[in-house]
Amino acid sequence: MEISSLLPVILSGGSGTRLWPLSRETYPKQLLALTGPHTMLQQTALRLEGLAGNAKVLDPCVVCNAEYRFITAEQLQAAGKPASSILLEPFGRNTAPALTLAALHAHAGGQDPLLLVMPADHVIARQDAFQAAVRQGIPAARGGAMVTFGIVPERAETGYGYLRRGAAAPDGSYALDRFVEKPDAEHARRYLDSGDYLWNSGLFMMHASVWLAAIAHFDPAMLAACTAALQAARADVDFIRIDTAAFEACPSDSIDYAVMEKLAAAPQLGIAARVVPMEAGWSDVGAWDALWDILDKDEAGNAACGETLLERSANSLLFASSRLVAGVGLDNIVVVETPDAVLVAAKDCAQDVKKIVARLKAEGRTLADTHRKVNRPWGWYDSIDGGDRFQVKRIVVKPGASLSLQMHHHRAEHWIVVRGTAEVTHGDKVMLLSENESTYIPLGHVHRLANPGKVPLEIIEVQSGSYLGEDDIVRFEDTYGRAPAAQPGA
Incomplete structure (x- = not known):
């Protein structure tokens, strides 16, 4: 045949x-x-x-x-x-x-x-x-x-x-x-x-x-x-x-x-x-109750993922992403933890979670669209803190990868290298930063961050300025076909 x-x-x-x-x-x-x-x-x-x-x-x-x-x-x-x-x-x-x-x-x-x-x-x-x-x-x-x-x-x-x-x-x-x-x-x-x-x-x-x-x-x-x-x-x-x-x-x-x-x-x-x-x-894992159906369970019917502890609980689902989640006296309950949001729901109401998402969208909340940790083609960043006129990010760049050559109209950036080696383009200058070294990128200056090494580059970025939105980026060159444009995401 x-x-x-x-x-x-x-x-x-x-x-x-x-x-x-x-x-x-x-x-x-x-x-x-x-x-x-x-x-x-x-x-x-x-x-x-x-x-x-x-x-x-x-x-x-x-x-x-x-x-x-x-x-x-x-x-x-x-x-x-x-x-x-x-x-x-x-x-x-x-x-x-x-x-x-x-x-x-x-x-x-x-x-x-x-x-x-x-x-x-x-x-x-x-x-x-x-x-x-x-x-x-x-x-x-x-x-x-x-x-x-x-x-x-x-x-x-x-x-x-x-x-x-x-x-x-x-x-x-x-x-x-x-x-x-x-x-x-x-x-x-x-x-x-x-x-x-x-x-x-x-x-x-x-x-x-x-x-x-x-x-x-x-x-x-x-x-x-x-x-x-x-x-x-x-x-x-x-x-x-x-x-x-x-x-x-x-x-x-x-x-x-x-x-x-x-x-x-x-x-x-x-x-x-x-x-x-x-x-x-x-x-089709259409909702949290469907995931509970297919996961392994303990003798009380509980399913758990991540770092969890349960006492006197039955027929429940605990999903922990970034920290310990403990449940006491739960029955037919779903608890899902992420770094920026926690869901607690009756398992038989799991289909209604989409109504929460609809409300978040109607209110213009980014929690419906993105996680605190955001993946990019060069690696990822995690917005670990923020307030009026400042934001702190943990940025990890894959070996051999680089961000776009870019500038910002409304914010300055401070970079501190935690691990690896950073290649920093600042105007017409290119310099290497090692662990525990730092640099400052003033508002309006053209710059690029790259990882020339063989291990992931990890930096802490502190942004300060009048506007810190991800759409305040003007790209001049980009490995990933995203320039020239003013697009969200580094």
Whole structure:
């Protein structure tokens, strides 16, 4: 049997608002390590490692938001799964346009791989069972069908959509009879008891050409907008930046609504909708109660991450990021600590965390968008203190990396080297600073900070001035394609 090329398409555009305060707009849940040493994005990229059978697995194609492009690329490199391409959406338009962009890119030059479409923010505990389901779905997808994967339900769940499977095919897949929206408790129980219904996983597989033919039929405006946006895209370091103006014309829709649910009514396309059952310990980790479900628990039903202590507590989740979190007499409670925010919630109200995020956004609070620690392509900074007309940051620069050549209109900066060696450009002068040495950058002076060494450079920066916002930066040169511009972030 011929070997098929299988291209993992990782959709990494979710915001994960129900996992606040750990998940933020610019650092969403797929970038978090919630269930082990790897982040959810890394787990997704590693999910096909060692796949046996008639498929050659290619390096993944990732579709994500431009805001977290560098940390996305960095995490994939760290996992040993560098992306073949990273397509940067200027803003989200749901999953159907994201897949259309990936299919167009994959189909360029006459290539037509099988696309395995995977959200970056799901957990699958049993990789062997996942790979078995993928192998089972390949013959149907190779034959021109659109394949989705349905999760064999473990309970009468009202928080998921369902799929009803029909007749079995010789290749091990089933006809996909219908999609069902999230049911009430009574219908969910009926679906579970019937044995014909599966949870909708959001996982799909098809040839790139098959998806493009379907979207051309059902939503030609979406295809036209995505085609124009990709044709006008520009290279940005190692990324493909989708054209903003062209993408604005793209309708917003999901893969399910745009195509999958409509296939049965369009037999003239000759594209079958198939479903493969999967029992692989799947969870979309949609909220803190879902994370509690999948984590290991003590004899009282408590799950804990980080430095935690519990007394006389049951069925609760404690998540500590930066300090000891202790709980006494808790029952069915979620406590999540980060350096700049703490969430305390009844576990059965976990879905309502998104309402807190909405309120923060309405009030213009940055806590909805960013952490105190902010990742940059050169390293990271942590805003450890601040007040009227001053701010203190801990800055770590990776070996060989440098910040942009820049200046500020409203603030001066004092730098103290804590570890490593700093190369400081100050106007037309370049100097080296060692540990315990410092320098002063006056307001309006052009400067750059770089790490010429082989160990991370760590400095303490004290900013002072009338305005300390991250948008007070004018860049003149930048390794990461961010100049010339006045953009937020160093």
